[in-house]
Structure formats: structure tokens, C-alpha cells
Amino acid sequence: MTNHWRDIKNADLILINGANPAEAHPVGFQWFVQAKLDPQRGPGAGGGAKIIHADPRFTRTSALADIYARIRTGTDVAYFGGLINYVLQNNLHHESYVTNYTNASFLVKKEYGFTDGLFSGYDPKARKYNTASWGYQIDDAASVAYNAAHPPAGGAVATLAKRDLTLQDPQTVFQLMKQHYSRYTPEMVSRITGIPQDQFLRIAKLVGEMGQPNKVMTIVYAVGLTHHTTGGELIRSGAVLQLLLGNMGRPGGGMNAERGHANIQGNTDHAISWEILPGYLQIPAPQRKTIDEYVAAQAPKKLDPQSWNFFGTNYKKFMVSLLKGWYGDAATKDNDFAFNFIPKPGQNSSWMSIYDQSLKGKMQGLILSGMTATSIGPDSNRVMEALANLKWLVVMDALPTTSSEFWRRPGASPASIQTEVFMVPTTHWIEKDGSFTNSGRWAQWKEQVLPPQGQARHDHWILADLFQRVKTLYRQQGGKFPDPIIALTLKYQDPAKPQLDEIAQEINGFDLTTGKRMSSFANLKDDGTTTAGDWIYTGSYPDSGNLMKRTDGIQDVKTNDPTGMGFFPKWAWSWPLNRRVLYNRASADLEGKPWDQTRPGITWNGSKWVGDVPDYPATMKPYTLDPKAWLPFIMTGEGTGRLFSTSMLDGPLPEHYEPVEAPVANPLHPGQSASPVAFLYSGGGSFGAAKDSFGTVADYPYVATSYRLTEHEHYVTQHVPLLVGLQPHPFVEVPEELAKEKGIQTGDRVRVTSKRGKIEVLALVTKRLAASTIDGKKVYTIGIPIHWGFVGVAADQDPSKGANWLANALTPFVGDANAYTPEFKAFLVDLKKI
Amino acid sequence: MATPVGFFTDTTLCIGCKACEVACKEWNQLPDNPIQFRDSYDNTGQLDQRNFRHVRFVEQATSNPDKPIAWSMMSDVCKHCANASCLEVCPTDAIIRTEFDTVYIQQDVCNGCRDCIAACPYGVIGFDSQSGTAKKCTFCYDRLQNNKMPACAQACPTQSIKFGNLADLRKMAADRVQALQAQGVTQARIYGDTEYGGLHAFFLLTDKPEAYALPNAESAVLPGRNDVPGYLAVAVTSVLAAIGGLVAFRRRGERA
Amino acid sequence: MLTEHFVAAPHWEWYILAYFVAAGLSGGTYVIGTMLRLWGDARDLPASRLAFFISWPLLLVCPILLTLDLGQPTRFWHMLIDSRTAGLAFKSWSPMSVGAWALLIYGIFSTVMFVVALGETRSTPALLSRVSKVAGTLAGRVVMVVGALFALFVSAYTGVLLAVSNQPVWSDTWTLGGLFLASGLSGASALVLLMSRRRPEAAETDEKLLEADRYFIILELVLIALFFVTLGGVLSRVLSGGWLVLWLVVLAGTVVPLLVHWRPAWRQRISRNLGPILVLLGVLALRAVVIFSPQS
Ligand SMILES: Nc1nc2c(c(=O)[nH]1)N[C@H]1C(S)=C(S)[C@@H](COP(=O)(O)OP(=O)(O)OC[C@H]3O[C@@H](n4cnc5c(=O)[nH]c(N)nc54)[C@H](O)[C@@H]3O)O[C@H]1N2
Ligand SMILES: Nc1nc2c(c(=O)[nH]1)N[C@H]1C(S)=C(S)[C@@H](COP(=O)(O)OP(=O)(O)OC[C@H]3O[C@@H](n4cnc5c(=O)[nH]c(N)nc54)[C@H](O)[C@@H]3O)O[C@H]1N2
Ligand code: SF4
Ligand code: SF4
Ligand code: SF4
């Protein structure tokens, strides 16, 4: 989230796309309700914020929304694109904000283009874009002069882009964008999404109002946007709309991802993904031989003299501090701070690749910890064959999972599965202390609730112990490259049993010259005198103590929330530097006054910025007093928000592409229906290339989407009888009209099939799903909750033992071009009563 | 006596998350529901000895193009009626009114006759065959006595369940209805201001009470209404039967 | 205006049915025994005795059935004594509370009359027969009549108990107490008739009993009619599906005996036992359909 949960109460209009917060984030939903109940909020004269829920299904969230729009799954770019077009055509954008705080005025290269659904630079063989043509026009002379006057820090050379602050030049981002989205007429939006034109226009009218400085809208999304081959662009399209309306950086605004598991935000912050290091530093590519080469390639370039380019400028400091934290004395200036100790993946190593590689026979073993590969999917049958192709599988979990039991699932013959499976009992998160970072970036320390049960050990102890043993083996027997293992510091009292408190300190980082803990990443250095296990968390555990433990909250609202905006600065700690709203310089106008006096983010009080922790130098004057002051978006090379992005792999402006399995050809460009750069896997074993297992609408006439229910947490609550009692049996939701056609009634057993597999569960017939008219065609959506498999109370009690209960038996094995996230939310199926 | 407490359940804020059901079950250590698939998101079905809270899902089609379905959720519970039918009929005085003005079944007094179940107009009470007693929401008597709010209200994320001083809640409810009416929700109304002398757990509804399986004002009547007519019918029958007996038994004596 | 119900069923089942039948017949036989003594002559004394003999054992099973039906049988006494204060638990407005007390008090009377009847038989100890003499006195009569009032109550209150609830059907009518009383008296007459087959001296009263039963049946039919009328829209609840079979039994247990009693010619042709047996089956069926159908 750019903002945070409590901040939703500050909004006038709440767009919910691809999220079902009432069911997946019920506790967070209280802030939506508070906004609704606050008479100061709302469009027009106020009277309560309005909620617009766009979702293929009418859900418990829709029940509390003011407008429910039945959108076809995978089409939110068209929806947001239509809104962008409406705002631009009617001049409803926040003009001062767009001109000064976004890259609307930047001139894009003449070579950039978009025709027949393809951006310039497409290489059909590689299924990749050469993104060179998507850059800005660079003012070479100015750049040279600038670099001469300001010697580049940390290897980041300035390449200054040309701008036209009148926004009239046809190569400005603004004009290109206007042209790009002119195709997204209400009629086109309706053809693609199925939302009736008149309803779309009612929504557009409300949204358009949010460009006024005294109004603010928030967009809330979750995996209903990410679980698509166009996931990255789906989210960007919302962000573009928010920038146009001037809603980024403002309380009550922002682009807000509701994250998953209680600590999934912490997970990404600490680099659970293969392509990043802690703090969103890029994993080095194999060709980067030195740290400077790496920084030059990765650090954002300064594109405007007024851009602070904070990230680019400090990239090296963060990286060196990380390496110093990991490798201690072994990281020296001479060995580039052990830069070459860290792995440099030569190819995509994202989540699905693991199974793809295993199918190709390229993997020996796999450790799954706190993750249920088999149930998660996609294409569970493919995943299970991949697991069967391993020599060994370790499952670290507190409970049996479909992965630990895959070899004896109903219908499998254990004798034919040679994988050796080890179940390593771990403590559950409830049995340990440590921090959770929530969607609003608040790291909150929790205490152990239950003592470890049985022989369970903490994950970090298991891993530390394992590491010590590997290290001993390297010591004793050597190996190809033992240094990264042997030199790794584990400066804990008991290196085999680190305390989470020690790890939290390590993450925060130390000043090696004084031995004290760092209090801000602004003080990190690239000379090897500081450490930071994750620079964005530096300051969470300063010498004064663990700030994540703070609980000064609503016991005393006056003292603890001095601004009244719900920042509660002494409740837990949020990254970066306890800032509650990111980009908050953009919440104030050129004079430093809040766009809306009643909802200040930060305010210039004549000598400094007050309010939230400023996302800006605290005493840097507003532009009216200091025309050379840094632009508000300090992390980007532009210094502005990006309407046009040069760093996405699938296009600089979000464009609607159909899911890989779609009921219609893309009405915008039927020839290029799905994303040209969706990531395809080549497969192996009895499973061929994944693309051969994509079905067509002729064979699989219904659209399906998969989702959560309030009553269950994925697969783990299948072990909790109380919750199983609330949602006992797997089911699919079938629209009433389709059910009538098929003679299906609630409680009937049905079979849902895709090109990849089948499930056999009960039908729940409902009005909450209905047909949509897509490009003139009647299209039904079927709803598939994800929570069941062959493990758990319900499966144990069922005669079928949960055979054919895995929702992911149906989903396609294909990834988003940028994030490689599977397309869980849009696929084609057939439905039969059995 | 402590001040009378109550629940104001605002159904327009309920998201059907069942946190209230779960919190209640956890606190009161109630048994799990059996694995039984019903015809909606509601697999709990009803209030009973296992469920002191039950979230009802009411799904109706509407004519509003922006809100084609009204899916109303209501967390149902014992109403802690001011004039409580259950308390009225209980022969053992197991059902008492507590110092918080709530209606409470003393488990060590109840002998499991189930008359209260027959009497409760809201189908609240269930018979626990394990303990052999009647059970229902205790209004978390044990928590109230320890200055804690009821588990269900504490768990409710959206404050659809509001707990507090009864008089304050009534005021809050009246204001909320007014606000909703002003926003054009003309169907907004309070249920439980007058029924059974005023329910201590009362509700904000957006439809007729019957739509939420609640008896309307005319139907909300006490069992005692049948006491006098019932006995009167018995008396009249007795007299008629006696006359019949007199005629039948006397006549032969005369003949003799 | 009929009440719209959204209630749960108390699951009163077989024990309660048996209790309702036993209470109805015990109270009914006591009342008949008393009426025979009040208004009949010496020849009716054997039948009266028989009635009291029948009444007592039926009474004895009542508390047993009631107790067995409780979830906590050992707490039967909570009906009478407040287990918290050790005071009396008595609520005049709760038929179950009043009923429990009535049953207790009626039990005393029923026992006394059983003893009296026993004392009147030839082969009893002297003490007993002396006690029996008291029955003939005014005081004895007063006691007997007071007992009969309780007997009437015990026979009838079960209907009021059902009505004082919020269950569909039960609480929608005021007729059940009267109906159960009429049917209880009719069943009691039938029971005495049946038993008199074994006691020839009691058969003297058969004709009277048959006549009384006619009146009781007529009363019962009138009350059934009123029951149906008062139910209005909920009628379908008691008349639907399988419940019709039970109503047919009720019909057989009322109309058939009535006709048979009326037409001595028919009476000759069929067994004398048939009428009473049908009546008793009707008593059972009536209570079964009333108890079970609303709870289903
Ligand atoms: N109760 C419960 N809560 C949870 C979890 C759980 O398992 N159970 N899991 C947690 C985790 S890990 C996560 S990631 C989050 C996920 O939180 P959410 O993303 O809110 O959960 P989902 O139910 O997967 O999907 C959200 C909604 O997206 C809709 N949808 C699908 N495709 C589209 C689309 O293309 N456009 C739009 N506009 N909507 C679409 C679906 O119909 C669904 O209602 O929830 C977290 N919270
Ligand atoms: N079709 C479809 N598929 C989906 C999704 C979808 O929407 N549609 N959603 C996807 C998403 S967003 C997610 S996040 C995944 C969720 O998939 P998973 O993360 O696999 O789901 P959970 O059931 O939460 O599994 C977590 C496991 O961690 C264990 N666990 C809990 N605490 C600890 C601990 O401290 N240590 C260890 N070692 N184990 C622990 C639990 O016992 C449980 O077995 O599913 C994905 N799959
Ligand atoms: S389960 Fe936990 S994380 Fe999820 S909404 Fe409830 S309280 Fe929040
Ligand atoms: S709702 Fe029912 S159980 Fe609760 S107090 Fe009223 S009558 Fe008694
Ligand atoms: S079941 Fe218990 S609480 Fe209910 S009426 Fe009987 S004794 Fe009273």
C-alpha cells in the first residue's frame, strides 16, 4: 500500500478492483465502513464515502458497496483505461498536479509507437520487447553540463530528459497517453468488460469528480488484479488514473494493495522473490562483474535536474551495507564487498520455474517451508508430477499438507513415486515471536502465543542448524566455491538458534565504527562502515529499542494521533522511517499547503514540513519559495510520478490484453488478443509445453475465476474443525440462469473441467453470479473457491477422501510478463452435472 | 444493579464474516458444527445449543441497476427480551434476569424440560443432550462480571454489533435510522424498540422483520396470552362434561 | 390475526405423548369415579372403585415419564423447589409449574381414593376398611370433589401447556386444554368400560358409561371443530400428508363409537370392545398429531 489501512477512512470515493476485502480482509474492512459512516466524506455534498466494487462476482464486499459493477475477469485495464479516457476527454484531471508532479511533460522518443496491439520493439521469436524505444528524449548537452557541475554520486550519471510543461508537444507523455486511451470509449469498455455503458458513465462521473483538490479517492486492489498475465499493467492502470486525479501521496488516496498472509508484505520486503535482494535491490545479472557495474545498471538514472533520485543516488550505499551485514569482515573494499559471493541467476527462477525445471529433470530436491505447492498450483497435476520427479522433498510445516501427502493422494500409486519425502515439523507462527508487516507497511512485533508443540522446531533454527552443517561440510571437504558459505556471518549468541530479536537488530543494521544501531538509512555509507540487513527497515530498531513493539494507539487518541489523520506515529513502525503515506510531498501544493486543508499529509509551516514523517528533506522549501527544490517523487529518476513507465516489460502504457484463455478475441486488436509477452513454460516429462494445455472457448465455454472465502485461510484451516463447520464442503458457484439451462440445483454434484484437469464438488446456485454481454456474446462466469484438497477434516470424512477437490487442477501454467505470477483468476472451463 | 446493557446490531454494516460466531464458540467452548453443506454461505443454519450467534444471509433481487442484489447479513442472537417468553414459562426459575438486565439460564438449575424452547418466539434456545440442559447466549455474563465486553461484539470488525448501555444504544440507533432515511434508505427501521417490552438485543433492518425471520409487531406476543383463554376453555369444558356426567350417571338412579 | 412463527421445536416426543395420555386417562378416570359416587347409586360403586383403581397406577407412571423426559432427570424436584433459595418454585402463569404442583397434589388425592377403594373391597385389613368409611361422610365427599378438580386440571392442563408457548398450532388456539379434557374423559369412560369386562359387578354401570362417553365424544367433536376453526391458515400444518392418517384414527375413535352407541342394532353385531378400543386409539392419535405435527 502507498497508504495504510486506517487511512481508507479518509477517502471520499473507494474503488475496489480485484479485491474482496470484506471476505479476505474483514478486519481492515472496518475502515471502509468508517469512511461510509463519516458524513464529511463522499462525492458532491458528502454524506458518507461511496464504495464502487468492480468484481465478476457479487460478494460480501459488494453487499456493502454503493455501486456494484459486474466486470469480466481480466479486463480492469479496459475499465481503468475508460476512466482515464473519460477524465482526459473532459479535462477532469488535477491540472497543477499532473503538470508538476507527474511525468506528463516528459518527451518520449519519436521511435516509440503502438500499432495493432504491439508496442514498438517487439521480437516475436523471443516473445520479448526491446524497450529501448520507450525512453525519453534526452537533452545531451544539458546532461553533460549537469554531470560536469554535479559529479555523479554512487555511479549514477544524470541523463536529463526534455520536457514541455505546456503539455502541448505531441511527444509529451500527456499527449501520447491521451491518444492511447482515446480508443477506450464507454462503448469499448462495455464491449470488453461487460459493464453496461450507462453504469460505466455513472461510475465515471463520480470518479471524475475526484480530480478536484478538495476530493480524494483511494483504489484498493489485491490478487484479483495480480493473478493475471497482465497483472503488472492492471495495477499500473489504476496508478495512472490516481496520478491523473492527483490522488497519489495524499491521505485518503493512493494505490493500495491488500496483501496476503499476515506477513506477506514483510516477505517481499525481505526478498522472498528470486529477482530481488532485501529492500527491493535487484538481484545482479550474471554479466555484472563489479559492484559499480551493477549499480550503474540497476540504479535509477537522474532524468531531471530537480529530481533528487534518492534511490539511484544511494543504491550503492544500501548494497554495500547489505553485503557488509552478510559478510562482515570478509566484505572489503578490495573484494567489492563480497559482491561476487551472491548468486546471479542466469535464467528465470520464479516460482513456476521450479516445477518446470523439475519436470525437465533438472532438480534433485526441494524444500517447501510454510507453502503448499500442490494446492497453490497452478495446474496441480503438473506440479505433482514435478514433485514426483524429485529425488527428495522436504516439507517444513506444522501440519500435513497436500505436498507432504502428494505421494499417497487418492488415486496415486505410492509404489511408482520414488521421491523421498521428509516431513520436518516446524512451529506455527503462533508459536514464535517476531514481526508481521501488514499491507500498510507497518511492522508490528508479536509475542509467542503458544509454546511449541511436540518436537516442532522454529523454522529459523532448522535453517540455521542446516546451514551450520553445510558450512562444516564445506570446511571439511571444500567444494567448488566455499567462500560465500564459509564467510557468511551469523553473529548470534547461539548461531544454531538465533533469536528473532537478534535478527531484527541485524536487519536494522549497525554503525561499525561505533557499534551502535543505525537510526536512519540516510546515514548508511558505501565505504563499509555501516550494515543494513534490509535498508528500508533501518530505523525500526535503533539504539532506543525495538520500535515495532510500540502500542501507543487509541487508548489516548489526542496524544497518539496529533494530526487526527490516523497516522498514530507511535504505534508499531512503518517503513520507510515510520512514514505512513508514501510520496507525501505530493499531498501539498506548490506553496506547501495541503491540497485539501481538512486532510493534510504534510504541510510547510514556514520553516519545515510537519504532519506525517515527510517523504522529503524536512527543511527543503516549497517550490514557490525555492524553484529548484526537489520534485516530490524522490525515488524515481524523473522526480515525478510515472504516467508512462520505461521499466515495465510489457508496455509503457497499460493496454488491455485478454487472458490466455478468453471467451472472445480482444475487441481492441483481435490479432493480438493475449499479452504478447506473457511468460510461457516449456514443460517436460509427460507434460509438454504449457501452452499446449490452454483450452479454447469452443471446448470450454465458461469463464472461471478462483478466490477465497472468509471462513478459510487457504488450505491450512482445513485442519480446524470449527472453521470446517462453517464452510464444510468444496463447491462451485453457478449463475442461476446457467444452472437452469443445465438442470443443476444447489447441492448437486458437478464436474468442472479445463484442458488441464477436473474437480468434482457440489454446486451452489446463486443470483450473485450472472451472465455478461461481452462483445455481443453472452458469457457466464463460474466461481471456484480455492480452499479444498485431499488433506483435512472434510476430506478425511468424505467417501472420496477429497479426490478431485483441488481447484488448481484447473488453472493454466502461465505467468505475468513482469512478475511471473500465475493466471489464477481467468481461465476457461466446462461444467456438467454428475 | 448495574446499568442495563444491550446489543445494537446494525445489519447495514455486517459483512457476514462470522467472527462473532467464532468468537462466541471459542469463548463459550461450544462444539463445532457438523460437516453439512446447506444452500448458501450459511452453513450454521440456526441459533441453538451449539450456536449462540448465527449470521443469517438474506439474498433478494432488487430493481436498482447499480445494486442488482440486496444481500443482507444479520448476526442473530438471543434478544434478551424485557418481557421474556422463556423466563415466563420456565418452571424451575433456572432462567433469571441478571443485574445487567440480561436473560440468563443457570445451568445448574435447569432440568432440561424444554418449555423455554417451546416458548421462545425467536427460536433461540437449543437443548444440549450432553449437559441435559437448555442453552443460549449468556450475554457473556462471565465477561460482564469481569468488566469485559461480550466476545462477539469485541470480535466484530465493522462494529455491526455494538455493545453498551441500553439507553445510549437506543439513541445511537435512532440517529442511524435517521441518517439512512436521509440517504434514501427508506426501508431502514429499528426492530426491537417495542417488541416484548423492548429487546435488549435489537436490530437495524432494511426490510420487513419477516424477511429476517423475525416476528413482526403483531406476531411478537407472549405465551402467557393463552393462559386465561386456555383455562377458560378447560373450565367451560369441565362444566359441560360435568353436566354430561350428571345426566348420564343420575338418570339410571332415578329409574331404579 | 394469526402469529407468524420463527421458533425452534422443544422436541417433546414419546415420553411426553405417553405422559399426556396417562395424565388424561388418570385424571379422567378419577373424575368418573367421583361423578359416579356423587350422582350414581350403590350399583355404580364397583365401577367407581374400578375407576379409582385404574386412575392410580396411571398416575404413578406420570412422574416417571416426565422425569425420563427431562434432560437432567435427577433435577425433577427443581420443578417444585427452587434449588437456589430452597423456597417453593411456583409460577401461577406457567402451566408447567402449575402442572407439576397439580400433579403432586392430585397424586395425594388419587392415592387416598385408591386406598379408599381398596378398603371397600371385601378382603382388606380392618384399618383400611375403617378409612374407607370416611369416604362416605361429607368431609370425605369434599375431599373427593377437591381431588376431582385437580384431576380435571391434570387431565386438561397439558393442552394449556402446549398453548402457552410460541409454537405454531399450539399457541394459535385456545381449545387444546378443553379438547384434551373431553378426549381424556371419553378415553377414561372407554377404559373403565373395557376393564369392567373383567369385573362383572362393575358392568352394571356400562350403559351409563356408554351414555356419558357419547356426551364426551360430542364435546370432543365440537372442540375439534373449534380447534380447526381457530387454526385458520396453519390448519394445513396439522392436516397435511401423513398426519391425515392420525386424524382418520381420531375420527374412528370418535364418530364410530358414537354411531355404534347410538344404534344398539349395530352394537349387537360387533364386539363390545371395539368401541372403547377405538376411543382409546383416538385418544392416543389425537395427542400424537397435536404434539408431533407442529414440531416436524
Ligand atoms: N479469509 C481469507 N482471507 C485471506 C486469505 C484467505 O485464504 N482467506 N488469503 C490472504 C491472501 S494470501 C491473499 S493474497 C489475499 C487475497 O485477497 P483478495 O484478492 O481480496 O482475494 P480473492 O478472493 O483471491 O480475490 C478477490 C476478488 O477478485 C475478484 N476477481 C477475479 N478476477 C478479477 C478481475 O479480473 N477483476 C476484478 N476487478 N476482480 C476480479 C474475485 O471474484 C474475488 O472476489 O487474501 C488474504 N486474506
Ligand atoms: N487458483 C488459485 N490458486 C491460488 C490463489 C488463488 O487465488 N487462486 N492464491 C494464491 C495465493 S495469493 C497464495 S498466498 C497461496 C497460498 O498458499 P499457501 O501459502 O500454501 O497456503 P496456506 O494454507 O496459508 O499455507 C501455509 C502453510 O504454512 C504452514 N505454516 C504456518 N505457519 C508456519 C510457520 O511458521 N512455519 C512453517 N514452516 N509453516 C507454517 C501452514 O501450516 C500451511 O500448511 O495460494 C495461491 N494459489
Ligand atoms: S485473519 Fe487475521 S489478518 Fe486476516 S483479517 Fe482476520 S485478523 Fe486480520
Ligand atoms: S429471545 Fe428467546 S431466549 Fe432470548 S430472552 Fe427472548 S424469549 Fe428468552
Ligand atoms: S429447559 Fe431449563 S431453562 Fe428451559 S424451561 Fe426447562 S428448566 Fe427452565
Ligand code: SF4
Ligand atoms: S454475548 Fe457472549 S454468549 Fe452471547 S452471543 Fe455474544 S459471545 Fe456468545
Ligand code: SF4
Ligand atoms: S462479526 Fe460483525 S460483521 Fe462479522 S458477521 Fe458478525 S456481526 Fe457481521
Ligand SMILES: [Mo]
Ligand atoms: Mo496471497
